[in-house]
Amino acid sequence: MFDLHCTGVMRCTRAALPYLRRSQRALLLNVSSRLGSLKRNAGGYFGTGRFSYDYRIAKAAQNMLTLCLSAELAGSGVSVCALHPGRLKTETGADDADTSPGEAAERLLNFVRTATPEVNGRFFDLFDGEIPW
Numbered sequence: 069m070f071d072l073h074c075t076g077v078m079r080c081t082r083a084a085l086p087y088l089r090r091s092q093r094a095l096l097l098n099v100s101s102r103l104g105s106l107k108r109n110a111g112g113y114f115g116t117g118r119f120s121y122d123y124r125i126a127k128a129a130q131n132m133l134t135l136c137l138s139a140e141l142a143g144s145g146v147s148v149c150a151l152h153p154g155r156l157k158t159e160t161g162a163d164d165a166d167t168s169p170g171e172a173a174e175r176l177l178n179f180v181r182t183a184t185p186e187v188n189g190r191f192f193d194l195f196d197g198e199i200p201w
């Protein structure tokens with residue numbers, strides 16, 4: 069999980085960054101999860117035992133990577149943010165999944181098209197505003 073959701077994101081970022089730096093306005097959007105929010109976990113938002121430890125830990129690590137990158141790249145023209153794509157009915161979706169991947173994909177495209185540099189260092193929910201880290 070850690071290799072996929074955190075180290076994998078690091079590897080992709082390393083590969084893409086030289087190209088992103090050539091853009092006037094680039095966006096590095098890390099697909100995270102509501103389950104990686106430390107604040108929500110600390111607030112008991114997800115109860116106990118329902119969601120796997122390894123996934124939550126991996127997404128929390130990815131979120132920290134997003135924050136590190138957003139600080140490092142601030143002012144460089146490359147914005148970095150995290151995005152929870154919704155509770156999607158996919159193979160790996162949670163038992164409370166209620167949204168089609170197609171609907172999320174449309175919203176994601178719109179998010180990317182309209183994103184401004186102000187998204188840097190922030191964590192968004194495609195369906196419900198902003199998520200606390």
Ligand SMILES: NC(=O)c1ccc[n+]([C@@H]2O[C@H](COP(=O)([O-])OP(=O)(O)OC[C@H]3O[C@@H](n4cnc5c(N)ncnc54)[C@H](OP(=O)(O)O)[C@@H]3O)[C@@H](O)[C@H]2O)c1
Nearest residue numbers: 072099100101102153154155156157158159160161162165
């Ligand atoms: N579904 C949700 O409700 C939900 C909620 C929050 C966040 N997310 C995030 O959204 C992203 C996409 O999830 P999804 O629900 O669309 O899942 P999905 O439909 O199950 O697709 C997962 C994808 O990840 C690929 N994958 C799995 N292990 C891999 C590995 N070790 N190396 C490279 N690729 C690997 C799979 O490739 P193959 O098809 O080749 O196996 C597949 O294309 C994930 O980052 C997930 O954490 C999903």
